[in-house]
Amino acid sequence: MPWDDFRERYVAALMEEERAEMLQQQDQVPDWFLTSEVRKKDAPETLDGQVEALVAQKKQRLAIARSAGPLEPLIPGSLPCGEALYESVYRRVPGCSPMAEPSCGRWLVDEVASLEEVAAMRSTMQEAFAGLYHSGPLTSLALGEAFPAGATQELMQRARHAVSEALGGPKLFFSGAMLTRFQIPQVEGDMQRNSSGDEFAPHVDKANVASYDWSALLYFSTAGEDFQGGELIFLDAEAQRMLKPVRGRLAFFSSGLENLHRIGPMTWGTRLALAVWFTCSERHGSAVHAAD
Numbered sequence: 512m513p514w515d516d517f518r519e520r521y522v523a524a525l526m527e528e529e530r531a532e533m534l535q536q537q538d539q540v541p542d543w544f545l546t547s548e549v550r551k552k553d554a555p556e557t558l559d560g561q562v563e564a565l566v567a568q569k570k571q572r573l574a575i576a577r578s579a580g581p582l583e584p585l586i587p588g589s590l591p592c593g594e595a596l597y598e599s600v601y602r603r604v605p606g607c608s609p610m611a612e613p614s615c616g617r618w619l620v621d622e623v624a625s626l627e628e629v630a631a632m633r634s635t636m637q638e639a640f641a642g643l644y645h646s647g648p649l650t651s652l653a654l655g656e657a658f659p660a661g662a663t664q665e666l667m668q669r670a671r672h673a674v675s676e677a678l679g680g681p682k683l684f685f686s687g688a689m690l691t692r693f694q695i696p697q698v699e700g701d702m703q704r705n706s707s708g709d710e711f712a713p714h715v716d717k718a719n720v721a722s723y724d725w726s727a728l729l730y731f732s733t734a735g736e737d738f739q740g741g742e743l744i745f746l747d748a749e750a751q752r753m754l755k756p757v758r759g760r761l762a763f764f765s766s767g768l769e770n771l772h773r774i775g776p777m778t779w780g781t782r783l784a785l786a787v788w789f790t791c792s793e794r795h796g797s798a799v800h801a802a803d
């Protein structure tokens with residue numbers, strides 16, 4: 512896998528972002544910044560979209576304030592959808608968007624990646640991540656259109672098929688993907704940018720990125736063996752429901768308010784995962800990753 516190439520693009524993307532921020536401070540917003548797919552998804556530019564984004568953030572805050580029940584294991588399955596987010600700007604797609612059919616919920620499928628694939632991803636990630644910036648315990652690599660990569664892309668497709676199959680076969684489009692590593696004790700040194708403080712914060716995926724309909728995590732580490740703590744925890748009104756990462760396990764869930772979640776505190780070890788987000792809206796899917 513061309514990791515040197517990855518690193519080069521990564522640094523280039525960071526510099527581009529910083530340049531955009533500087534220009535913004537001078538009230539000069541570069542064109543590409545406004546027109547890029549990511550900006551369209553993160554901050555809808557229509558007035559309706561911006562209002563909906565504020566509403567979504569507020570609903571997310573209210574959900575966080577309500578959650579505090581006892582910890583218990585997660586029982587996978589469907590559940591009622593939360594209040595709709597972004598209804599006026601992102602129309603739901605029948606048979607795909609979480610609603611009555613397919614219903615909202617959380618599920619898991621084991622052995623989606625083989626042990627050999629997991630071992631290969633583990634060593635590639637450890638090697639590549641040594642050259643990236645660390646934000647406290649978190650090191651991450653966004654797999655945007657600039658980062659198509661062989662083995663990772665294969666697993667992204669596998670995750671997409673597994674989720675689609677479990678939902679009765681809707682067409683899902685990639686809307687975002689990220690490789691993540693949580694490591695305790697955290698890496699120190701020049702590449703440590705220090706914790707932003709929100710690495711383990713409760714959140715609703717769709718409150719942050721409007722186009723997300725389904726969220727998936729493919730784990731390359733096992734809780735209790737590779738690390739301690741670090742469960743995926745769903746914060747329901749009556750309980751906090753824990754799902755344990757296992758090597759090769761795919762966890763997936765509807766991205767809306769019904770699935771407020773966080774990662775449990777970690778005491779030691781390394782937790783590796785591939786996060787993939789899907790949209791039912793062809794217009795908001797990533798062009799590069801759309802093809803089979």
Ligand SMILES: O=C(O)CCC(=O)C(=O)O
Pocket residue numbers: 691716728742743772773774784786
């Ligand atoms: O790694 C996990 O288990 C969850 C990560 C997550 O919630 C996210 O990236 O949005």
Ligand SMILES: [Fe+2]
Pocket residue numbers: 714715716726772
């Ligand atoms: Fe999330």
